[in-house]
Amino acid sequence: MKHLLGIAGMSRESIEELLVLADSFAEVNARPIPKVPALRGKTVATLFFEDSTRTRLSFETAAKRLSADTLSFSVSSSSVKKGETLRDTALTLEAMRIDAVVVRHASSGAPWQLARWLDCSVLNAGDGWHEHPTQALLDAFTLRQRFGSLDGLRIAIVGDIKHSRVARSNVWAFTALGAEVVLVAPRTLLPPSLEGWPVQMSEDLDAVLGTVDVVYLLRMQLERQNEALVPTLREYTARYGLTIARADRLADRAVVLHPGPMNRGVEIAPEVADLERCLVLDQVANGVSVRMAVLFKLLAGGEGSASDEGSERVGHE
Amino acid sequence: MSELTARSGAAGEFVLRGAEVLDRSGRRRADVVVSDGSVVAVGEGLSAATVLDAGGCIITPGLVDLNAGVGQPGYEETETVHSAARAAALGGFTTIVARADTHPVVDSAAMVKEVLALGVGAACRVLPAATITVGAKGERLAPLAELASLGVRLFADDGRGVPDARLLRRALEYAAALGAVIVQFAEEPSLAAGGEMHEGVWSSLLGIGGIPSEAEEVVVMRDLALARLTGGRLHFRTLSTAASWAMVAGARRRGLRVSAEVALHHLLLTDSACAEFDPATKFRPPLRPEADRRAVQSMLAAGEVDCLVSDHTPHSIEDKEVPFGEATAGASSLEWLVALALTELTLVDVGQGGDRSAVPVGLAELIGALSWKPAALVDPATTGLIERGAVADLTVIDPTATWTLDPLRGASRSRTTPFVGRALRGRVRHTIVRGVPVVIDAVAQG
Numbered sequence: 172m173k174h175l176l177g178i179a180g181m182s183r184e185s186i187e188e189l190l191v192l193a194d195s196f197a198e199v200n201a202r203p204i205p206k207v208p209a210l211r212g213k214t215v216a217t218l219f220f221e222d223s224t225r226t227r228l229s230f231e232t233a234a235k236r237l238s239a240d241t242l243s244f245s246v247s248s249s250s251v252k253k254g255e256t257l258r259d260t261a262l263t264l265e266a267m268r269i270d271a272v273v274v275r276h277a278s279s280g281a282p283w284q285l286a287r288w289l290d291c292s293v294l295n296a297g298d299g300w301h302e303h304p305t306q307a308l309l310d311a312f313t314l315r316q317r318f319g320s321l322d323g324l325r326i327a328i329v330g331d332i333k334h335s336r337v338a339r340s341n342v343w344a345f346t347a348l349g350a351e352v353v354l355v356a357p358r359t360l361l362p363p364s365l366e367g368w369p370v371q372m373s374e375d376l377d378a379v380l381g382t383v384d385v386v387y388l389l390r391m392q393l394e395r396q397n398e399a400l401v402p403t404l405r406e407y408t409a410r411y412g413l414t415i416a417r418a419d420r421l422a423d424r425a426v427v428l429h430p431g432p433m434n435r436g437v438e439i440a441p442e443v444a445d446l447e448r449c450l451v452l453d454q455v456a457n458g459v460s461v462r463m464a465v466l467f468k469l470l471a472g473g474e475g476s477a478s479d480e481g482s483e484r485v486g487h488e
Numbered sequence: 489m490s491e492l493t494a495r496s497g498a499a500g501e502f503v504l505r506g507a508e509v510l511d512r513s514g515r516r517r518a519d520v521v522v523s524d525g526s527v528v529a530v531g532e533g534l535s536a537a538t539v540l541d542a543g544g545c546i547i548t549p550g551l552v553d554l555n556a557g558v559g560q561p562g563y564e565e566t567e568t569v570h571s572a573a574r575a576a577a578l579g580g581f582t583t584i585v586a587r588a589d590t591h592p593v594v595d596s597a598a599m600v601k602e603v604l605a606l607g608v609g610a611a612c613r614v615l616p617a618a619t620i621t622v623g624a625k626g627e628r629l630a631p632l633a634e635l636a637s638l639g640v641r642l643f644a645d646d647g648r649g650v651p652d653a654r655l656l657r658r659a660l661e662y663a664a665a666l667g668a669v670i671v672q673f674a675e676e677p678s679l680a681a682g683g684e685m686h687e688g689v690w691s692s693l694l695g696i697g698g699i700p701s702e703a704e705e706v707v708v709m710r711d712l713a714l715a716r717l718t719g720g721r722l723h724f725r726t727l728s729t730a731a732s733w734a735m736v737a738g739a740r741r742r743g744l745r746v747s748a749e750v751a752l753h754h755l756l757l758t759d760s761a762c763a764e765f766d767p768a769t770k771f772r773p774p775l776r777p778e779a780d781r782r783a784v785q786s787m788l789a790a791g792e793v794d795c796l797v798s799d800h801t802p803h804s805i806e807d808k809e810v811p812f813g814e815a816t817a818g819a820s821s822l823e824w825l826v827a828l829a830l831t832e833l834t835l836v837d838v839g840q841g842g843d844r845s846a847v848p849v850g851l852a853e854l855i856g857a858l859s860w861k862p863a864a865l866v867d868p869a870t871t872g873l874i875e876r877g878a879v880a881d882l883t884v885i886d887p888t889a890t891w892t893l894d895p896l897r898g899a900s901r902s903r904t905t906p907f908v909g910r911a912l913r914g915r916v917r918h919t920i921v922r923g924v925p926v927v928i929d930a931v932a933q934g
Contacts, residue, residue, distance in 0.1 A: 256810050257809060257811055259809070276811060278811030278813035278814055279694055279696050279765070279811075279812065279813060280764075280811060280813075281811040283765045284766075284811060284812075298695075299695050300695030301696070336695060339693075362691075362692035363687045363688060363691065363692055363698055364687075364688050364691075365692065366692075367689060368692075368693075
């Protein structure tokens with residue numbers, strides 16, 4: 172496995188291998204000194220064309236706990252507009268002889284393009300509306316921690332699926348691991364076509380609530396109401412927000428996930444966000460373990476490993 | 489073969505020998521003698537002082553591209569009139585119509601004269617198109633009559649279209665008496681906004697904003713009604729969907745004077761090609777699903793497609809070394825269009841597996857859509873016949889030559905194409921413009 176670009180096309184085995192690896196790093200993270208020398212001498216660069224302090228910090232923490240050197244390549248949108256192409260940026264990085272680049276870009280597919288131009292490993296930290304594979308892995312890890320396995324779980328992903336890289340990665344990860352996924356959103360917030368998606372679909376959150384083990388809430392962008400995708404945020408909250416009343420109707424064992432940052436009062440009521448069944452902070456903590464597992468797998472592991480078979484398809488190549 | 493170059497051959501007589509002639513009247517074995525810019529004899533066993541071997545080839549009336557971006561003025565780093573014309577001549581085109589989407593756009597007599605001047609000495613004829621509205625802003629009409637008097641036949645606000653129905657109505661009414669053609673770029677801006685590829689299965693999976701087929705179809709529907717209202721001469725740029733073509737065919741059966749063109753990439757690629765996020769696969773209108781591709785190919789095979797165009801859109805390399813969503817649309821195509829079409833679409837391909845040629849296009853239909861049909865829009869006097877007295881714009885195609893598409897060896901300054909490395913069968917061997925062999929044995933002269 173050279174790159175981690177997306178979850179689509181990854182086998183159950185290769186996903187599980189990463190989750191098992193993440194278990195051992197979770198154990199490292201619980202130590203008084205949460206650091207191992209696994210990637211000493213390796214250099215990991217973060218290349219964020221779009222700001223995301225949380226994700227960047229999570230990756231940098233993961234790399235440091237593996238003893239890798241980290242470089243933070245800040246690309247403000249203004250300097251890109253000055254005429255440097257994505258390929259120029261990639262070649263600049265290459266010249267610094269880094270071992271892996273963690274890339275976040277507002278345009279879908281940018282990590283795939285970088286992977287074609289670079290010899291080093293490319294980790295997708297979110298591309299446009301397309302994929303956010305480490306988010307999906309940490310979500311799967313969090314659910315596995317809670318339920319033991321995703322087999323047979325019924326998971327509702329609620330909200331702006333159309334514009335969500337988190338939803339796209341999670342659909343593939345959750346279903347590959349044996350869960351059943353139902354997308355809950357008004358038609359305007361669903362992708363134009365769900366052909367080939369292994370999911371059910373509903374526009375009625377209230378009808379779905381009592382049937383699920385997991386409610387995965389997506390962040391509702393404030394600007395969607397200006398694009399006539401929803402009439403108002405107030406109406407969105409009334410139909411799709413996880414209010415106290417709705418949370419009360421969840422099954423006892425059901426949990427709530429959110430990729431953060433939350434819009435309290437829009438997709439999730441403030442009181443619900445603070446319930447024990449809301450696993451948002453577990454997700455954040457697990458993010459570091461999962462990203463350590465991915466970095467370790469790409470940069471140290473994999474020699475002669477049988478799991479390389481899945482990685483070909485990860486890259487759509 | 490004696491010396492024969494673009495310059496010395498201008499007034500000289502020569503014979504194209506050993507080929508078949510394919511023109512509007514059909515296909516037959518014949519030699520063609522050219523002298524002083526005209527065809528002077530067509531028949532078997534002809535001779536002349538100079539012989540251009542055309543053994544095993546097909547001689548067609550010169551190919552005409554109605555939709556070529558030439559980069560000039562304004563984007564000389566991507567293309568010039570001369571580099572585009574050279575690529576076009578190598579690709580068998582004897583006439584190209586230069587799109588007006590230059591910088592500034594061609595919307596005045598001065599700009600038309602500039603493009604005409606830039607075309608002097610180019611490898612093929614370069615006819616300027618002009619915009620319908622001033623600055624292609626869609627607000628008020630450009631001086632259509634003045635521009636038509638300078639020889640402009642096609643008016644188009646490329647890349648934007650004319651969204652205002654009343655303005656398009658006026659353009660159709662006003663241009664009718666000028667013998668000019670109003671060319672609409674069919675895309676409803678509000679439906680296409682934010683779109684980078686066809687809206688459907690692939691855009692949904694790839695998380696890329698979509699342009700629905702209906703963004704094109706609602707404009708076609710509306711403008712066919714305006715053509716009926718005005719009786720004006722309307723032509724649609726690169727239609728990409730089955731429904732658009734069905735509407736145009738239906739309107740024509742009802743007697744409307746409408747036509748439309750298809751771009752080669754819409755016949756050869758589908759939206760699945762965008763799955764690698766290669767900006768070379770980004771087009772406007774976007775690549776559509778296989779059902780549309782097949783339908784349009786069937787229309788071409790049935791002779792219902794008026795024109796096959798290059799939609800040649802020069803770009804610098806930097807324009808395409810950016811993320812898919814940020815890349816500008818279009819690719820380079822003039823030089824390879826005929827070879828790609830012959831390789832991928834025609835009868836020769838039958839039996840080689842794959843369903844691309846499930847509806848193979850006959851050579852006559854293909855050449856018609858590349859030659860006499862588009863020629864009729866810009867040269868109303870053309871007959872589409874290779875006969876004594878005809879203007880000697882001729883294309884000589886070797887249908888069996890095999891080669892590989894290498895953009896670095898092309899004449900265009902723009903090297904972007906989604907077909908890099910394609911094995912091609914069929915190649916333009918000679919191109920004769922106004923009696924002058926500008927390409928001999930696939931080499932540009934002069």
